[in-house]
Amino acid sequence: MTSALPYALIATDLDGTLLRAGDTVSARSCAALATARAAGARHIVVTGRPVPQIRHVLDDLGYTGLAVCGQGAQVYDAARGELLHSVSMDRGLAEVALGKIEAEIGEVYTAVNQEGLDAEMLIGPGYRMWHPHLPTVRVPRRGDLWSAPITKVLLQHPRLDDDELTRVARSVVGDLVNVTMAGEHTVELQPPGIDKASGLARAAEALGVAASTTIAFGDMPNDVPMFAWAAHGVAMANAHRELVAVADEVTLSNEADGIAVVLERLYG
Numbered sequence: 001m002t003s004a005l006p007y008a009l010i011a012t013d014l015d016g017t018l019l020r021a022g023d024t025v026s027a028r029s030c031a032a033l034a035t036a037r038a039a040g041a042r043h044i045v046v047t048g049r050p051v052p053q054i055r056h057v058l059d060d061l062g063y064t065g066l067a068v069c070g071q072g073a074q075v076y077d078a079a080r081g082e083l084l085h086s087v088s089m090d091r092g093l094a095e096v097a098l099g100k101i102e103a104e105i106g107e108v109y110t111a112v113n114q115e116g117l118d119a120e121m122l123i124g125p126g127y128r129m130w131h132p133h134l135p136t137v138r139v140p141r142r143g144d145l146w147s148a149p150i151t152k153v154l155l156q157h158p159r160l161d162d163d164e165l166t167r168v169a170r171s172v173v174g175d176l177v178n179v180t181m182a183g184e185h186t187v188e189l190q191p192p193g194i195d196k197a198s199g200l201a202r203a204a205e206a207l208g209v210a211a212s213t214t215i216a217f218g219d220m221p222n223d224v225p226m227f228a229w230a231a232h233g234v235a236m237a238n239a240h241r242e243l244v245a246v247a248d249e250v251t252l253s254n255e256a257d258g259i260a261v262v263l264e265r266l267y268g
Helices: 014-018 027-039 055-061 091-105 142-146 162-173 196-207 221-229 258-267
Strands: 009-012 042-046 066-069 074-077 082-086 109-114 121-123 150-156 178-183 186-190 214-218 232-235
Touching (some): 009 014, 009 196, 014 214, 014 258, 027 258, 042 196, 074 196, 091 142, 091 150, 091 162, 091 186, 109 142, 150 162, 162 178, 162 186, 178 221, 196 221, 214 221, 214 258, 221 232
Parallel strands (some): 009 042, 009 214, 042 066
Antiparallel strands (some): 109 121, 109 150, 150 186, 178 186
16 A cells, blocks of 8 residues: 555445446446556445345446445455354344334334345335335235344335434434434434444454545435544535535535546546
8 A cells, every 4th residue: 555545445335326327337437446446445335235235236346345234234245255244133122113113103114124145125014115126025014024133124104204204213212223314215223333334444444444544435324424434525416415514525426427536536
């Protein structure tokens, strides 16, 4: 690693950040990441998606490094196809949290990401899946969601928008679980202390890279902890206002190759 290297580690979110529509990465973004790697930098994916939902993206990128998945709950070695670290969510705690939230705002619609390399995303009654590229399994009863270990619970509400649902859930169960908004129609509950920063810190330690030499790119409130951990946080033009408020700079949108614009400036 040369002393002139702007940042030793480039951490990128996927949805709304590195990915364009259709789960694709532009040729320009691929080229910019390749130039940065050639200069000595490492690239690490940090995503809210669990491992089974990003394998096709990593394959398309020819990605062989570590990936932080499941909102920080998983560290995945893409080269070996192995989970190096995984944190499950206590299913009893999840049910308690849901009960408290529903006592406040009425019924919420729920889904879960199961734990493991080949785990499924189970969709409960009423929950609408907005991402067309992610496989899911619909179950008839909420109780069926707890059939196997999980990493997180996803919530939707028939009336409240994402910001309001997140605010209410935090006010009611924020002392029990981590509540985050990861994207449109995607409010999530996870074990306390699990977020993108915790997962990135674990992966960076394995790589021998420090927070002080990390640049991070994101677009949603779930990227706020990652920005707090990294030396420099770059929000996309399409980013949520909560992330823009804590960003060190704002680049172009994901559709306009915002990551590539910054990397070309930094790594030539």
